Amino acid sequence: QKEVEQDPGPLSVPEGAIVSLNCTYSNSAFQYFMWYRQYSRKGPELLMYTYSSGNKEDGRFTAQVDKSSKYISLFIRDSQPSDSATYLCAMSYYNTDKLIFGTGTRLQVFP
């Protein structure tokens, strides 16, 4: 079993839809959770960062961590074609530790 599981998609939604992207993990010791966005032929860039449980909101993006279920989510409201990318979840035990990545979910938002 992989430490971090992520549905590869692709996920195709119309512009304006609410998108939900998810990851599950097996190790309850993870404390730092991140979402990276990767456009085609580019390197990943950090989108959201959360420590421990709870929600974090940044504009149209909300990151949610449920440690009891070992489940993290990224919600995108009012999705735009410019949100079309691969979204990677990542997590670690300590902020100085190496990150464990999910395989990424490819999202396509069509006009």
Place this chain on the structure above:
Amino acid sequence: DVKVTQSSRYLVKRTGEKVFLECVQDMDHENMFWYRQDPGLGLRLIYFSYDVKMKEKGDIPEGYSVSREKKERFSLILESASTNQTSMYLCASSSTSDTGELFFGEGSRLTVL
């Protein structure tokens, strides 16, 4: 802006050739990493370094070596390239005193024929 620069975006090499992938960061980060990214397998850590002249094996170090002679530069070396090393290679850096966020370069797509 943080910048991680990978010198070669696209390379085509032949089996058995020695390949150097160079990475330079301009943010004085202590930590540098090399990943490879393959469809369905995601990002896999090859090697990382927490300081100059230090290196640690990641999850898939076989067939690779690294060099870090200066803080800003981290090189990935394929001593004898093989076709199963055809992949996208991503370099990243991070600061020990920060959140652990990785800053990535744009990637080097290597094809081994």
